[in-house]
Amino acid sequence: MNWILGIVLFLTCVFLINHLLNKRKLKRQYGKIKEEWGNPKSDAYLNMYAISGYFRNKREHSNAYQVIEDDVCNDLDLDAIFKQIDRTFSKIGQQYLYYKLRVIQPEESVKRFATLSGIFDEDTSTRTAFQRELLKLNDVKAYNLEELTHFNSIERPRALTFLYIFSGLAIVSLGLSFFYPAFSLLLLPIFAINMVFHYRNKETIIYYMRGLAIFSIAVPIAQFLANNDKIQPFYTDFNFLRPLAKMRDKIKFLTAESKLYNEFLAIFWIVSECIKILFNIEYIVFYRLSDRISKERENMDRLFEFIGEIDVAISCASVRSGNKVTCTPIFTSESTVLYEGLTHPLINDCVTNDLELINNSMLITGSNMSGKTTFIRSVALNALLAQTIHICFAKSYKAPFFKIYSVIRIADDLLDQKSYYLEEVLRVKNLVEASKDSSPCLFIMDELLKGTNT
Numbered sequence: 489m490n491w492i493l494g495i496v497l498f499l500t501c502v503f504l505i506n507h508l509l510n511k512r513k514l515k516r517q518y519g520k521i522k523e524e525w526g527n528p529k530s531d532a533y534l535n536m537y538a539i540s541g542y543f544r545n546k547r548e549h550s551n552a553y554q555v556i557e558d559d560v561c562n563d564l565d566l567d568a569i570f571k572q573i574d575r576t577f578s579k580i581g582q583q584y585l586y587y588k589l590r591v592i593q594p595e596e597s598v599k600r601f602a603t604l605s606g607i608f609d610e611d612t613s614t615r616t617a618f619q620r621e622l623l624k625l626n627d628v629k630a631y632n633l634e635e636l637t638h639f640n641s642i643e644r645p646r647a648l649t650f651l652y653i654f655s656g657l658a659i660v661s662l663g664l665s666f667f668y669p670a671f672s673l674l675l676l677p678i679f680a681i682n683m684v685f686h687y688r689n690k691e692t693i694i695y696y697m698r699g700l701a702i703f704s705i706a707v708p709i710a711q712f713l714a715n716n717d718k719i720q721p722f723y724t725d726f727n728f729l730r731p732l733a734k735m736r737d738k739i740k741f742l743t744a745e746s747k748l749y750n751e752f753l754a755i756f757w758i759v760s761e762c763i764k765i766l767f768n769i770e771y772i773v774f775y776r777l778s779d780r781i782s783k784e785r786e787n788m789d790r791l792f793e794f795i796g797e798i799d800v801a802i803s804c805a806s807v808r809s810g811n812k813v814t815c816t817p818i819f820t821s822e823s824t825v826l827y828e829g830l831t832h833p834l835i836n837d838c839v840t841n842d843l844e845l846i847n848n849s850m851l852i853t854g855s856n857m858s859g860k861t862t863f864i865r866s867v868a869l870n871a872l873l874a875q876t877i878h879i880c881f882a883k884s885y886k887a888p889f890f891k892i893y894s895v896i897r898i899a900d901d902l903l904d905q906k907s908y909y910l911e912e913v914l915r916v917k918n919l920v921e922a923s924k925d926s927s928p929c930l931f932i933m934d935e936l937l938k939g940t941n942t
Contacts, residue, residue: 542583563896575806578625584796602878605801632699817874829883888928
């Protein structure tokens with residue numbers, strides 16, 4: 489009886505300690521939400537490889553108006569721009585923001601996103617509630633969710649049939665041992681054999697388990713966001729959540745292990761691990777689920793995009809409320825480019841410039857270090873931000889909905905056997921080919937053919 493009382497007291501202490509820790513964590517979260525609103529993140533390091541994972545791995549960019557090439561991304565210092573405007577609260581939001589900056593959607597989609605983002609400008613209560621939920625996806629493991637959006641079914645190992653047999657033997661031996669204790673001796677060799685298979689497969693399972701653990705957190709968060717009547721008009725349906733919620737129920741046992749990585753719960757992790765080894769539960773359940781995960785890949789992608797878009801919409805509202813001057817861009821069908829009070833978002837106390845082009849191109853000359861390159865970068869960059877997140881760092885912006893190309897930062901490539909001149913000519917060739925497009929194009933070129941003697 490005393491040992492039962494001891495276990496109850498131990499569990500009560502664990503519960504109270506976790507409750508107090510969670511309460512303190514929630515208080516810190518509220519402080520973080522209030523402190524970071526309108527300001528760039530204070531984090532010094534960004535894992536750009538992980539952040540760009542969704543853009544890099546996405547199989548197709550459906551209905552995209554233009555996908556920004558790596559050369560243009562490098563010319564405009566897009567990674568640094570990303571760090572400046574990233575106000576997201578989840579890793580999923582970070583990945584989706586990067587994707588959004590690299591993939592220009594049609595004009596109607598951009599305007600729809602702007603209207604969605606506008607909800608969070610004044611509605612503080614909805615915004616804070618959403619941010620508090622999104623913070624649950626701020627762990628670095630959340631980067632792994634995007635892997636499930638392009639998950640391919642894993643080939644089942646030949647040993648799986650034998651594991652079913654050993655699992656059956658374990659169940660039978662355990663049942664018979666209650667009546668014939670000698671049968672309990674069979675559990676030791678079965679446990680030893682199953683342990684070998686369990687840990688040989690553990691690395692594969694852990695790799696995908698990170699994404700599945702985040703998936704288990706993401707589904708109820710998406711359901712919470714979807715229940716808000718203010719954002720419902722922006723989405724045709726939320727039917728993608730139903731099959732995902734059912735799948736989440738089936739993987740709870742697999743993902744429960746991640747919650748037991750705690751010194752207070754170590755003993756429960758050991759018990760859980762022994763049960764999974766004895767009956768091959770983790771091995772069997774994972775491979776049975778792999779086909780289901782592959783089939784739900786499209787719904788996984790919709791889940792990712794839904795959460796990511798909400799987070800990015802809130803992030804853009806935060807950018808607009810910051811101390812830099814921004815405006816709502818106006819898109820026109822005329823061959824007119826009008827900027828008033830144009831600035832570069834990376835430069836503090838930036839000197840503003842106006843630009844007016846009507847049925848004309850422009851050639852800029854001037855002394856070294858007078859800001860020519862920074863100016864043309866500002867023109868292209870603000871056009872890109874206007875057409876992706878519907879924000880422009882200027883007092884006013886009016887221009888066509890461009891396809892954006894640039895030739896600014898060029899380097900030779902010895903590994904690809906390209907000289908500086910060849911690389912330059914190929915970049916210009918891309919612009920010549922793009923000029924045949926019926927859509928309006930914005931070409932930004934800096935010191936063309938500067939690698940060649942004049």
